[in-house]
Amino acid sequence: MTRYLLERPHTLVSLTFFATRYGSAKSSISEDLTILKRTFQERGTGILETVPGAAGGARFIPGISEEEAILFVRKMETALTEENRFLPGGYVYMSDLLGQPDVLRQVGRIIATEYQEGAVDAVMTVATKGVPIAQSVASFLNVPFVIVRHDSQITEGSTVSVNYVSGSSNRIEKMALSKRSLKSGSRVLVVDDYMKAGGTVRGMQSLVKEFDSTVVGISVFAEGADTEDKVIEDYTSLLTVGVENEQVKVAPGNYLEKIFSKK
Amino acid sequence: MTRYLLERPHTLVSLTFFATRYGSAKSSISEDLTILKRTFQERGTGILETVPGAAGGARFIPGISEEEAILFVRKMETALTEENRFLPGGYVYMSDLLGQPDVLRQVGRIIATEYQEGAVDAVMTVATKGVPIAQSVASFLNVPFVIVRHDSQITEGSTVSVNYVSGSSNRIEKMALSKRSLKSGSRVLVVDDYMKAGGTVRGMQSLVKEFDSTVVGISVFAEGADTEDKVIEDYTSLLTVGVENEQVKVAPGNYLEKIFSKK
Structure with missing residues (x-):
């Protein structure tokens, strides 16, 4: 998931996509994204924007501290x-x-x-x-x-x-x-x-x-x-x-x- | 860890480095690397070479299926x-x-x-x-x-x-x-x-x-x-x-x- 997001900066990837790809429930994907978001922030990798809702997902915006x-x-x-x-x-x-x-x-x-x-x-x-x-x-x-x-x-x-x-x-x-x-x-x-x-x-x-x-x-x-x-x-x-x-x-x-x- | 390895292909990163960076035991880092290795293989991302022993670590070799x-x-x-x-x-x-x-x-x-x-x-x-x-x-x-x-x-x-x-x-x-x-x-x-x-x-x-x-x-x-x-x-x-x-x-x-x- 990390790799997928890092390789597609500025692209909204839907929860549904990740759920299908990894055969997991949307709720666990969502939890993982929260962890990832925090890690990205702590490491200064960039911002992980999470969009809530049924059409939601995550978008990685690269940055530097x-x-x-x-x-x-x-x-x-x-x-x-x-x-x-x-x-x-x-x-x-x-x-x-x-x-x-x-x-x-x-x-x-x-x-x-x-x-x-x-x-x-x-x-x-x-x-x-x-x-x-x-x-x-x-x-x-x-x-x-x-x-x-x-x-x-x-x-x-x-x-x-x-x-x-x-x-x-x-x-x-x-x-x-x-x-x-x-x-x-x-x-x-x-x-x-x-x-x-x-x-x-x-x-x-x-x-x-x-x-x-x-x-x-x-x-x-x-x-x-x-x-x-x-x-x-x-x-x-x-x-x-x-x-x-x-x-x-x-x-x-x-x-x-x-x-x-x-x- | 995924990001760190992906950004440094063909570079051996030591277990000690990861353990210090993430404040984890070497054994849990080692387990995580095993999961990562399998994931990389399944997804055709490349090869994660793991080198055992005290001087060991992991090296990411990019590839395509x-x-x-x-x-x-x-x-x-x-x-x-x-x-x-x-x-x-x-x-x-x-x-x-x-x-x-x-x-x-x-x-x-x-x-x-x-x-x-x-x-x-x-x-x-x-x-x-x-x-x-x-x-x-x-x-x-x-x-x-x-x-x-x-x-x-x-x-x-x-x-x-x-x-x-x-x-x-x-x-x-x-x-x-x-x-x-x-x-x-x-x-x-x-x-x-x-x-x-x-x-x-x-x-x-x-x-x-x-x-x-x-x-x-x-x-x-x-x-x-x-x-x-x-x-x-x-x-x-x-x-x-x-x-x-x-x-x-x-x-x-x-x-x-x-x-x-x-x-």
Whole structure:
């Protein structure tokens, strides 16, 4: 039952279904759900919503506790501060972290915690390094994710494309999304691995508009430390990453404050 | 306990750890594990290996039952046969399926079932559409995944690149992998969303060699139906996809036969 619920976040599973599946009385299923609810709460796994009545059941809404989120952000800070991550041009090497299943699982849980109310229909990101984050967030929200590309591929069919100004370099760039990948009227959560000035995110915002859809949130794993040239205002970041004298400087982003202060 | 084990596949969790975490006697933890073991087996969730003795514990090895795998392959066949998936040039639109968390979860479980013995150190794929599959497989095997790219990005640091012949078009192409992303001596599982002639996969094979590593398996979601020009021999595919008279033709790949006939 635990596995079934965990694998189907944000989905109402009826008591009747569980009763049939496990050959038990609804009353014992109901008791088990109460235990599960308490355990989830105690462990900070998320919320188990139970809906009473004949049409009732349970819905698992993944989340993370403030303690666990803080621990994770600290762990990432430590990992990113390792000195061999500095790259020429002031970039920071993060690909290894974002290729680890346990890191991605936590990033997904943390970002999904912001959108527990279920106001997201699709997660959007841009190829390539945002993809694992989008996938993880999408799995916790149980919604599809779509990948915006810089090159348009023959295997995507017809696409909608926009030009955008890359915030940091002031160059005009292009991004495209397969026409059939997003329904109009979707509420879209934009995620990415790294946001410097936010030009790419702004590009995705205008792409979302082209699909008659709305951006309901912007969440990034890391943002650049130079905030004065940011073109995006309302977003959350887990980390702030900067480079000073060829040394990587990492600090927590605005996530912890934004999410847990209002709770 | 279920959640803890499910989230850490292929990891031995000690009885002592569970006993401390839940404030229970080792004997009751041990009994619970026996129940869990039976449940996992009955439901085809995978194998719960229990290691007896003082240093003992339990290890969850994800897997899928033949019945569930067959059902999933049929479901994908049906989904891909929908007529609006045909694209000019004989391509088939699949991006929507590979952006659905539940589809990806099953693809990951199915492919991971082939490598339950744990002989994989890393999963490799090529950007962009292989990424979600690599991520899902990696999460079930609990190993990192690495992304090979056609463009080399400044944020990857120094890279190792190879030229390869695209099997279907006979063009020379280039692919690169960040130098620090793969340790030498790794046993690598190569995955991708679609394999036509296999040129890209062969490129990844030579890249793996450049890292003094070994390819231990090749698994793709779908392979092209024209088999005569394949340059890769030993692989598994969940589906075979072809186009005839602008109609998409889908059939099961060689996976079901290869995996379940030997079990």
